[in-house]
Amino acid sequence: MAYKIENNEGIVTFTIDREEKRNAVNDEVMEGLKKVITYIKEHNEVKFLVITGSGEQAFCSGGDLSEFHLLKTEEQAFGMLSKMGNILYELATLPVPTIALVNGAAVGGGCEIATACDFRLVASHARCGFIQGTLAITSGWGGGTYLLERRLRYDQALKMLIDSKKYDAAHLHEIGWATQVFEGSKDQALEEFIFDIRKIHPEVHQAYKQIELRKWQERNIYERVMQEIRLCAKLWESDAHNEAVNRFLNKSK
Numbered sequence: 561m562a563y564k565i566e567n568n569e570g571i572v573t574f575t576i577d578r579e580e581k582r583n584a585v586n587d588e589v590m591e592g593l594k595k596v597i598t599y600i601k602e603h604n605e606v607k608f609l610v611i612t613g614s615g616e617q618a619f620c621s622g623g624d625l626s627e628f629h630l631l632k633t634e635e636q637a638f639g640m641l642s643k644m645g646n647i648l649y650e651l652a653t654l655p656v657p658t659i660a661l662v663n664g665a666a667v668g669g670g671c672e673i674a675t676a677c678d679f680r681l682v683a684s685h686a687r688c689g690f691i692q693g694t695l696a697i698t699s700g701w702g703g704g705t706y707l708l709e710r711r712l713r714y715d716q717a718l719k720m721l722i723d724s725k726k727y728d729a730a731h732l733h734e735i736g737w738a739t740q741v742f743e744g745s746k747d748q749a750l751e752e753f754i755f756d757i758r759k760i761h762p763e764v765h766q767a768y769k770q771i772e773l774r775k776w777q778e779r780n781i782y783e784r785v786m787q788e789i790r791l792c793a794k795l796w797e798s799d800a801h802n803e804a805v806n807r808f809l810n811k812s813k
């Protein structure tokens with residue numbers, strides 16, 4: 561199975577379990593995310609959603625290039641991108657607080673997943689970035705829109721997107737992308753982070769989160785996410801993108 565779902569007293573953890581591919585997202589992972597989001601919407605006793613990756617090398621390395629490089633046209637790309645874009649929108653707008661437990665590299669779509677969460681607890685060794693630009697595309701799952709909604713300074717958020725490179729944990733915290741940086745056990749870091757909030761009734765958490773979600777609704781965030789995805793799909797067809805992906809896939813052969 562490409563993922564694990566655990567429920568520990570209302571704390572639901574979704575683990576991308578593809579360590580051999582640095583937890584790259586394939587269709588099975590997408591289906592798993594849809595499953596956990598549906599579970600949370602149908603079970604009021606759930607307090608938080610935690611997303612993490614297996615192993616210590618990667619949280620998530622984005623879309624699975626060995627699968628998605630087969631997509632050649634704008635419409636083929638839009639099909640995959642919009643499927644994950646809709647999943648990420650449902651994740652970003654869940655009523656419960658969401659925590660990205662960034663156990664390692666979060667790059668490309670992996671950085672988008674972490675950005676779509678309310679909190680980012682980042683391992684001190686993790687390097688994260690919107691590296692899509694190195695593949696001659698832009699963020700394709702809505703992560704650029706969510707990043708520019710977060711409270712980073714605009715210039716720092718835009719630089720993170722157009723740098724298209726991995727930042728270290730200290731810098732991610734300095735610019736306000738990382739909520740916290742932790743050493744050692746990710747489970748202990750999570751326990752410490754939720755120590756106080758788990759004492760507070762979940763309806764309080766959800767009421768406060770609704771204040772932000774109402775603003776997103778008023779500002780048509782869904783339409784903006786879909787415009788972002790369409791732009792990425794247009795770039796997907798370029799020779800520059802296809803050549804960059806082939807270089808990555810051939811590098812280890």
Ligand SMILES: CC[C@H](C(=O)O)C(=O)SCCNC(=O)CCNC(=O)[C@H](O)C(C)(C)COP(=O)(O)OP(=O)(O)OC[C@H]1O[C@@H](n2cnc3c(N)ncnc32)[C@H](O)[C@@H]1OP(=O)(O)O
Pocket residue numbers: 580581582584617618620621622623624625626628665667668669670672691692695697698699700701792808809812
């Ligand atoms: C789909 C679109 C989406 C979007 O936002 O629109 C995107 O996510 S686009 C960006 C796609 N992701 C990438 O370009 C990242 C590629 N991976 C890396 O940069 C590195 O693997 C890294 C930094 C995550 C980890 O580096 P490390 O040195 O620890 O590992 P290796 O690079 O040696 O990789 C080990 C093994 O995993 C395979 N791998 C890694 N990432 C992916 C991936 N995204 N898709 C498919 N396969 C991936 C890599 O090929 C190696 O396989 P092996 O058979 O052992 O050679």
